[in-house]
Amino acid sequence: MKLLITGGAGFIGSALVRLAVARGHAVVNLDALTYAACEENVAPAADSPLYTFERADIRDRAALDRIFAERAPEAVLHLAAESHVDRSIDGPGDFVETNITGTYNLLEAARAYWEGRGRPEGFRFHHVSTDEVFGSLPADRTIKFTEDTPYDPRSPYSASKAASDHLVRAWHKTYGLPVLLTNCSNNYGPYHFPEKLIPVVILNARAGRALPIYGTGENVRDWLYVEDHADALLTVLEKGRVGRSYNIGGENERSNLELVRTLCAILDELCPKESGFYAQQIAFVADRPGHDARYAIDPTRIREELGWRPSVTVEEGLRRTVAWYLANEAWWRPLQSRAGVGQRLGTGAAA
Numbered sequence: 001m002k003l004l005i006t007g008g009a010g011f012i013g014s015a016l017v018r019l020a021v022a023r024g025h026a027v028v029n030l031d032a033l034t035y036a037a038c039e040e041n042v043a044p045a046a047d048s049p050l051y052t053f054e055r056a057d058i059r060d061r062a063a064l065d066r067i068f069a070e071r072a073p074e075a076v077l078h079l080a081a082e083s084h085v086d087r088s089i090d091g092p093g094d095f096v097e098t099n100i101t102g103t104y105n106l107l108e109a110a111r112a113y114w115e116g117r118g119r120p121e122g123f124r125f126h127h128v129s130t131d132e133v134f135g136s137l138p139a140d141r142t143i144k145f146t147e148d149t150p151y152d153p154r155s156p157y158s159a160s161k162a163a164s165d166h167l168v169r170a171w172h173k174t175y176g177l178p179v180l181l182t183n184c185s186n187n188y189g190p191y192h193f194p195e196k197l198i199p200v201v202i203l204n205a206r207a208g209r210a211l212p213i214y215g216t217g218e219n220v221r222d223w224l225y226v227e228d229h230a231d232a233l234l235t236v237l238e239k240g241r242v243g244r245s246y247n248i249g250g251e252n253e254r255s256n257l258e259l260v261r262t263l264c265a266i267l268d269e270l271c272p273k274e275s276g277f278y279a280q281q282i283a284f285v286a287d288r289p290g291h292d293a294r295y296a297i298d299p300t301r302i303r304e305e306l307g308w309r310p311s312v313t314v315e316e317g318l319r320r321t322v323a324w325y326l327a328n329e330a331w332w333r334p335l336q337s338r339a340g341v342g343q344r345l346g347t348g349a350a351a
């Protein structure tokens, strides 16, 4: 298939680009190259004749129309977004513009293209979203988010993603655009931008700096290895029912404190110092405003309907991730100097 992937120079988008090209799909990567992007993320795919890059902003409708006309994709996977919760608290405007208005522009450009070509049967608009749209679960680990859980977003980031999900569903109900939606839990893995919790912990630990944890560290997240997310996205694209949404999760609930302790134990093994060296650097910092207590995904639908399940355990995925950061300083070192990143490394980190 010929895929138009937005946000393909970001963390998850680049994993998807790499996997899609490896599986023989033609990929047009549409990305504005914001602070969160890194062209090196797609280096393993970039030399392939199947790969093309379009630097464009999803807020620019004319650019989107041109790209649809020239590149004639058979499906869109929409990942471009402002994605960092802390940044959305400091400056929500960009989140509204990119995540809501940008998604609206992309939907309209896709609809014009799809209608202009006589509504081809196989066309798909796959919108990639987050479990954060569902709000916060009780800490007692009894219930999980299903596809029927009512939306209850709490942060400017999750509210903007929720709004974009509603637009995508409306374009299906109102105009018949063949859409798919996925809501995924927290991702981790190689090429994760060094302002997010897991890279912050690995890099701070290595540098002998504090390992910042919000509040008491009891907030629980479900963690999924990014390459498993990319695989799930291609599975939904190929086999998912039009108009339907699928929750994607790793069934790996960890409190932030448990997660950081696991990372410290892996570092103890891979970079040995005296026993318990890294865990001593854990430092609790003032909690994030409106910090959701717990997210957990019930992935029954994607497992039973589409036969998808993650391939990597969280222990194995975290080990691979730590090893990757230890081996790839040339990738992360320059990114630490980008706007705002160094400041956050010393204070608090978002998941």
Ligand code: NAD
Residues within 6 Å of the ligand: 006, 007, 008, 009, 010, 011, 012, 013, 030, 031, 032, 033, 034, 035, 036, 037, 038, 056, 057, 058, 059, 078, 079, 080, 081, 082, 083, 084, 098, 102, 128, 129, 130, 131, 161, 183, 184, 185, 186, 187, 188, 193, 351
């Ligand atoms: P990211 O911040 O690493 O990458 C986002 C990419 O989008 C960047 O390459 C950036 O340049 C591009 N972009 C931003 N604004 C743009 C614009 N106006 N026009 C064109 N390109 C633009 O994000 P990520 O973590 O890879 O997340 C990708 C998608 O997956 C997002 O939609 C996010 O909401 C969703 N998601 C993320 C997670 C997670 O744990 N990271 C979990 C579930 C869902």
